Amino acid sequence: QKEVEQDPGPLSVPEGAIVSLNCTYSNSAFQYFMWYRQYSRKGPELLMYTYSSGNKEDGRFTAQVDKSSKYISLFIRDSQPSDSATYLCASRIRGAQKLVFGQGTRLTINP
């Protein structure tokens, strides 16, 4: 079993919809949680970063971490075709350097 599990999709929604992307993790020592967006043939780029539990909002994006259930979520409001990409969740132990990534969810926003 991978330390970070993510449904690979694909997920296809109409423009303007609210998108919910989720991951679960198994390592209780994870303290830092990130969402990366990866366009085709590009490297991942950091979207959201949270420490421990709670919510964080940035524009149309909201990240949630529930450490009691080991659940990570990313919500995208008013989705746009330009949001079409693969979304990767990632976690890290405090004091460690390496990120552990989920498999990635491929998202398509249809105009």
Next chain:
Amino acid sequence: GAGVSQSPRYKVAKRGQDVALRCDPISGHVSLFWYQQALGQGPEFLTYFQNEAQLDKSGLPSDRFFAERPEGSVSTLKIQRTQQEDSAVYLCASSLAMGTGNSPLHFGNGTRLTVT
């Protein structure tokens, strides 16, 4: 300023050949990482440098994989006697800080290695 630069962008190697993949991190970034991303999968950690010191190489899949960063800037990932299972995108990432919690990683666009 330029981002993380990787070369070549694409590499085709015959099985058994050696390959060298180059990473130019963002200037001044202390930390440098290599990740391997198989098709349809998330990146998997290979190794980590803090300046020129290789502090973690636990993700290197075999002794055919070797990474170096001799002057604390440019890094090279070398794969000897390539095998088909080495086919993947190799991503390099750098970050400004060392050992602190929230310095974000900046990824390059990767080198796509195909072993035939």
